[in-house]
Amino acid sequence: MPLDAFQNTFAGNPLDRASDRRAKPEWIAEQLASPESLGFAVWNGRPLVEPNPNKEGGDGGMQIAYLPAKLVAELAGGPERLLFMGLWKETAVFAVDLEGPADPADGPLEGLGKFEDLRAVALRLPHTDAAIVATAKQMFEWRRRHPHCAVCGQATQAKDGGWKRQCPSCETEHFPRTDPVVIMLPYHGERCMLGRQAAWPKGMFSALAGFLEPGESIEEACARELNEEAGLRTRKVRYHSTQPWPYPSSLMIGLLAEVEDDEGTPDQTELSEVRWFTRDEARQLLAGEIEGVNAPSRLAIAMQLIKAWVEEG
């Protein structure tokens, strides 16, 4: 069912997660054994991809290189590195988490595709493929970082097709985490403000962002971050959209924030510089027409926030 909402890159995973059925090990085993089932491989966070023959315009378009589920299960060597992604119509889709220095595309997966950095390839993948891979990447990062029970310290075991881990000792269930981050474009009247961090590529300016802390509402986190990083006082917060961001497990909550004045002082800890843009300047920035100043990448929600504000004018 299409969702009537703005979809950022990495959102829009079309698979049916079948969360009722994936909890049954016998159903998962049946899907794995079916010759119809598919899988794909992720190596050190990079998806195996291949040229997309259906891409309009031809050049550069890629797609997930799907493999038989049987091969993916063999590569996984057990449930620990295997993830049931969901159903595409009636077809079960699995992913395998490969690690280590040796490129499997030069070994067992030779001739079946090549592993590409997700951020570098995301805009060349179909929107849905980027979202499917981002889901797998986030899940595998969680598994890698949380191998032990947070209550008693025992090694945990993958359950529910990989969507849950359970402690064999104290039986506590552990679920994958998503860390909320507020990301906001402050504006006052006809100008919006972007900031830059000293570590960013030269000339790059973007929206401001920070982790939501326990006990905060989204709008309170937005106001706190704008005040801490740039000394701005927030009047009103509006929601735009969200973006799953698998580095390693964030959900970016995109906001437009009306602030009390158009001053703003970088804190020199997080932000080294701030700059105000009129709507025309922001439009030029998005078009790459301001010399020496670069907008955030097209795949980032920050770019969508600037675009939304420009289009309001």
Ligand SMILES: [Zn+2]
């Ligand atoms: Zn435990």
